[in-house]
Amino acid sequence: MNIAAHAARAAEGITPEIVAEHGLSANEYKLLVAALGREPSLTELGIFSVMWSEHCSYKSSKIWLKKLPTEGPQVIQGPGENAGVVDLGDGQAAVFKMESHNHPSYIEPYQGAATGVGGIMRDVFTMGARPIANMNALRFGAPDHPKTRHLVAGVVSGIGDYGNCMGVPTVGGETNFDPRYNDNILVNAMCVGLADAGRIFKAAAKGIGHPVVYVGSKTGRDGIHGATMASAEFDDASEEKRPTVQVGDPFTEKLLLEACLELMAEDAIVAIQDMGAAGLTSSSVEMADKGGVGIELELDRVPTREEGMTAYEMMLSESQERMLMILKPGSEKAAERVFRKWDLDFSIIGYTTDTGRLVVRHRGIVEADIPLASLAHAAPVYERPWTKTEPQATVAAEEVPAPNSQLGALERLVGSPHLSSRRWIWKQYDHMVMADTVQRPGGDAAVVRVHGTGKGLAISCDVTPRYCAADPFEGAKQAVAECWRNLTAVGADPLAITDCMNFGNPERPEIMGEFAGAVEGMAAACTALSFPVVSGNVSLYNETNGIAIPPTPAIGGIGLIPDIATMATLALKRPGDVLMLLGAEAGHLGQSLYMQVMLNRSWGAPPPVDLEAERRAGDLVRALIRSGSLSAVHDVSDGGLLAAIAEMALAGGHGVVLDAAPGPMPAHAIWFGEDQARYVVAARPDKADAIHKAAAGAKVPLRLLGTIGGDAIRLDGEPPLPLAVVRAAHEDWLPRFMAHG
Amino acid sequence: MKASVIVFPGSNCDRDAAVALEAATGQAPAMVWHGDSEIPASDLIVLPGGFSYGDYLRSGAMAAHSPVMREVVARARTGTPVLGICNGFQILTEAGLLPGVLMRNATLKFVCRDVLLRVERNDTAYTSRYARGEVIRFPIAHKDGSYFADDATLDRLEGEGRVAFRYCNATGEVTQAANPNGSRHNIAGIYNETGTVLGLMPHPERLADPALGGTDGANMFLSLAETLH
Amino acid sequence: MKARITITLKPGVLDPQGKAIAGALHALGFGAVGNVRQGKYIEVEVAESDPSRARAEIERMCEQLLANTIIENYAYELEAA
Amino acid sequence: MKARITITLKPGVLDPQGKAIAGALHALGFGAVGNVRQGKYIEVEVAESDPSRARAEIERMCEQLLANTIIENYAYELEAA
Numbered sequence A: 001m002n003i004a005a006h007a008a009r010a011a012e013g014i015t016p017e018i019v020a021e022h023g024l025s026a027n028e029y030k031l032l033v034a035a036l037g038r039e040p041s042l043t044e045l046g047i048f049s050v051m052w053s054e055h056c057s058y059k060s061s062k063i064w065l066k067k068l069p070t071e072g073p074q075v076i077q078g079p080g081e082n083a084g085v086v087d088l089g090d091g092q093a094a095v096f097k098m099e100s101h102n103h104p105s106y107i108e109p110y111q112g113a114a115t116g117v118g119g120i121m122r123d124v125f126t127m128g129a130r131p132i133a134n135m136n137a138l139r140f141g142a143p144d145h146p147k148t149r150h151l152v153a154g155v156v157s158g159i160g161d162y163g164n165c166m167g168v169p170t171v172g173g174e175t176n177f178d179p180r181y182n183d184n185i186l187v188n189a190m191c192v193g194l195a196d197a198g199r200i201f202k203a204a205a206k207g208i209g210h211p212v213v214y215v216g217s218k219t220g221r222d223g224i225h226g227a228t229m230a231s232a233e234f235d236d237a238s239e240e241k242r243p244t245v246q247v248g249d250p251f252t253e254k255l256l257l258e259a260c261l262e263l264m265a266e267d268a269i270v271a272i273q274d275m276g277a278a279g280l281t282s283s284s285v286e287m288a289d290k291g292g293v294g295i296e297l298e299l300d301r302v303p304t305r306e307e308g309m310t311a312y313e314m315m316l317s318e319s320q321e322r323m324l325m326i327l328k329p330g331s332e333k334a335a336e337r338v339f340r341k342w343d344l345d346f347s348i349i350g351y352t353t354d355t356g357r358l359v360v361r362h363r364g365i366v367e368a369d370i371p372l373a374s375l376a377h378a379a380p381v382y383e384r385p386w387t388k389t390e391p392q393a394t395v396a397a398e399e400v401p402a403p404n405s406q407l408g409a410l411e412r413l414v415g416s417p418h419l420s421s422r423r424w425i426w427k428q429y430d431h432m433v434m435a436d437t438v439q440r441p442g443g444d445a446a447v448v449r450v451h452g453t454g455k456g457l458a459i460s461c462d463v464t465p466r467y468c469a470a471d472p473f474e475g476a477k478q479a480v481a482e483c484w485r486n487l488t489a490v491g492a493d494p495l496a497i498t499d500c501m502n503f504g505n506p507e508r509p510e511i512m513g514e515f516a517g518a519v520e521g522m523a524a525a526c527t528a529l530s531f532p533v534v535s536g537n538v539s540l541y542n543e544t545n546g547i548a549i550p551p552t553p554a555i556g557g558i559g560l561i562p563d564i565a566t567m568a569t570l571a572l573k574r575p576g577d578v579l580m581l582l583g584a585e586a587g588h589l590g591q592s593l594y595m596q597v598m599l600n601r602s603w604g605a606p607p608p609v610d611l612e613a614e615r616r617a618g619d620l621v622r623a624l625i626r627s628g629s630l631s632a633v634h635d636v637s638d639g640g641l642l643a644a645i646a647e648m649a650l651a652g653g654h655g656v657v658l659d660a661a662p663g664p665m666p667a668h669a670i671w672f673g674e675d676q677a678r679y680v681v682a683a684r685p686d687k688a689d690a691i692h693k694a695a696a697g698a699k700v701p702l703r704l705l706g707t708i709g710g711d712a713i714r715l716d717g718e719p720p721l722p723l724a725v726v727r728a729a730h731e732d733w734l735p736r737f738m739a740h741g
Numbered sequence B: 001m002k003a004s005v006i007v008f009p010g011s012n013c014d015r016d017a018a019v020a021l022e023a024a025t026g027q028a029p030a031m032v033w034h035g036d037s038e039i040p041a042s043d044l045i046v047l048p049g050g051f052s053y054g055d056y057l058r059s060g061a062m063a064a065h066s067p068v069m070r071e072v073v074a075r076a077r078t079g080t081p082v083l084g085i086c087n088g089f090q091i092l093t094e095a096g097l098l099p100g101v102l103m104r105n106a107t108l109k110f111v112c113r114d115v116l117l118r119v120e121r122n123d124t125a126y127t128s129r130y131a132r133g134e135v136i137r138f139p140i141a142h143k144d145g146s147y148f149a150d151d152a153t154l155d156r157l158e159g160e161g162r163v164a165f166r167y168c169n170a171t172g173e174v175t176q177a178a179n180p181n182g183s184r185h186n187i188a189g190i191y192n193e194t195g196t197v198l199g200l201m202p203h204p205e206r207l208a209d210p211a212l213g214g215t216d217g218a219n220m221f222l223s224l225a226e227t228l229h
Numbered sequence C, D: 001m002k003a004r005i006t007i008t009l010k011p012g013v014l015d016p017q018g019k020a021i022a023g024a025l026h027a028l029g030f031g032a033v034g035n036v037r038q039g040k041y042i043e044v045e046v047a048e049s050d051p052s053r054a055r056a057e058i059e060r061m062c063e064q065l066l067a068n069t070i071i072e073n074y075a076y077e078l079e080a081a
């Protein structure tokens, strides 16, 4: 229904229908009236609806998120601000966050993904940080679903075009294909920025009578109801609704970035907040509420790009590339000069007050007058009923049929949609701009140098949705552990994570149970690994016609490499080096990629994560990397041991000669089991003894796997698998799929 | 050597160029805002990569009309070396300092990866540190890098030896497979008539530091530093 | 026949390109320039001599591929090639 | 007045975008599609009521900025806005 129709109805009073269209339940509407002390105007209803939406209020997830560990000596700012902040030493800090743009990307993949990237970058530079790396975690439907190719193409070029134009390298991510995402793809974008630890900007407005300043692009009727849409389940009709799509303008965002950083170098800003979901409404409410002040807005001063915009539209518009700031009185002129220099709109649209109310005026009429506390704190919080996901039985390796040939299975695995190279994607991302990318995409974690220093920031995005679907608790634990492991594998000290919790409809107890399980799994792993959560995002209602996505708690972690000279990579470098496995082998094939690719189905419990073992193995590997003992390192994850070895061989262009799998476990369980807490490492033969000793001391099992050399993967009793064949299988799938399928 | 790097709205390799220049010359270049019509006395002017004006309309088209470009053109005409990298190359063609245009890649996609280049000449200020015919590795990162000029222009460029770099394979052969974007004659970079203005799509500044995986690009800046001091 | 198709952004949809072009034209001294909108222009030759059938084809092409009807409108003219 | 400008590649200039569109149309089953060329379409509002002066302005804009006349042709129609 269009806005004019809304307005016409409002004249007749707010009907239950209008309330429902705003995504508020009858009971929530009652709460609203009580909080306001009267019936709302349409503009007020709109403001409440976005502030009380799942997206802004976290009403279903709040009580659970409290269980996540958020503290640690490295944490400067935990959840609650635009992004999390961790200490990098030397007065420097990393500012980072991940966010979803799932529904918009399904409706319009290019613009949806592009504006998702734009939004997360704003979250980061709002805090005074220069973005230095972007990541993206993508989940698409089955490759043979008619929409998948179109969605992949649009999302990837949207992410690329926005980040490329901004001049921020997109250095990594992850990509899954699964039919359960057919109608609900996930586009999670992460941004990492670098700031002075002592100059972090926050959203809390302070002081009375301070100017509220709007900067950036003009306001249009973009994405009105975007925030409420992102919180409502899809049905077939919503594809027809075709809401006003937000279009990204990365050029303007680049100007906004430079202008904000330029002004931040001066002492002019009291508080700053980007206008993301729910635009002017949430930015003004959050700043005022956090600072305990009131705010008055004069909408006639809002720069608009369309004629006749109403207060309702201006308050709810989600036009991109805009920011709201509270300035120190007297600095208006200097601020205006900066924004004009960068060709951006600048307008003082209001003042802070001592009333504790949000007052919105337009054309001389008070369109809204709401106690701020009711928007921010009176929002309902739900303790939704939940049922625990039934754990599945552990699968014995003997129950899983063996392949005719281990190397044949390997070839199929690395050439499958699940494990094939993502080069087609990252080639379209400028991953080198800023000239600090010291580890490019393709490794366990991307590494960007902290500009002007020898330090490196390692970044990785991880979650294995098929594990989470089978067991949300173990799956979420695994996601955190794998992220920690990927950072460790390049030699970094893992610092902290951000997350993007993508789930179905929380009003269904089984979905809420998945959420609860995932939170508890994350909490357990974060605690055990001293890897706190400093920011994050919850995206619920990812389901269509009652079919939900698998629970997908995407984890984005960062770590610090004190000296990039000690950074490790997965590429095998020297023939003659020995290859070793660190970590215990249990041959766990339940929910493995082997099952999925070779048998075309998944069953059983996912691999359990022994967090103690994880910590021991990781600390050992990191110490070995730092002491220069290893020539290559790769963690073992999807596809198991043989896939990990193949990836190392491909990256380095050297073959391997592998010893036979030790009994008594079936060979395919050894080669393809996805036991956790494991790394494959390479080293010069003369270092092997010391590594053995260190592993024994750390109580980490070690097994010699073989030797590096030749141009094939060689396994006793099977014809060698030439690297060229593996490479073709690994590299071909995605480009071929995207070319015609 | 004193260099100036021009910064347009949307430039984003300006810092990268400055870092590489400073590493090679020991002197930080002047960063010149596009709105300025003055450029300090410079031995070299660099137009960096990026997305000036978002690359909207056509890559480099709007920047070519920036006030500062009048001065860049004037300096180039009096012999000051001007180096345009990626977006800078696009700006140079749009400004008429170099012939031809950079069109959408034949794949229609942005492409970011290392490429191999054959150094066609080593008698310019940019290439004295390379050998003629040497194969070097530079990264590319562009969507509009397909060099196009009509046959007559190409004949003239070839005849006058104005092709600076060509995309090639590991043995220096100029093959279709080695061409990442559909450029005619595998052209990656060209000179003006006097060899003082160079435009190229690949980014030497991105492989000018061993920590980034290579130093082939550093030699371009070192050549300049030695020749232009 | 030959179709000349113009694809334009729907009214109200942000047009960053148009905005930037307007800015550049102003900077070049074209002071009288107001709003600028950028779209696409596509010429398609169709081996179809019946105009109404050609029309139906072109419309299907626009709906299915040429225009992104979520944010774009299209219009076309037909011409005997 | 409002100018509707179409900018097209000169004959002989390779048009990878047009070619890709033609390929995609064939893949979608539009077998009758022949040659496809892609260009730009730009609408410019000019605060100029005299058509001949408006025309001169538009032509200067095209020559100076909107078209790259090495590879592109332009054409336009004027319309009282």
Ligand SMILES: Nc1ncnc2c1ncn2[C@@H]1O[C@H](COP(=O)(O)OP(=O)(O)O)[C@@H](O)[C@H]1O
Binding pocket: A136, A137, A138, A170, A171, A172, A173, A174, A175, A422, A425, A426, A440, A441, A442, A443, A444, A445, A446, A461, A462, A486, A637, A638
């Ligand atoms: N969407 C993407 N964008 C950029 N890089 C990606 C994307 N998807 C995967 N990659 C890269 O591909 C490599 C393999 O990914 P993945 O198998 O998820 O790694 P891992 O198992 O170590 O977590 C990584 O370097 C990752 O950064």
Ligand SMILES: [Mg+2]
Binding pocket: A443, A444, A445, A486, A634, A635, A636, A637
């Ligand atoms: Mg890994």
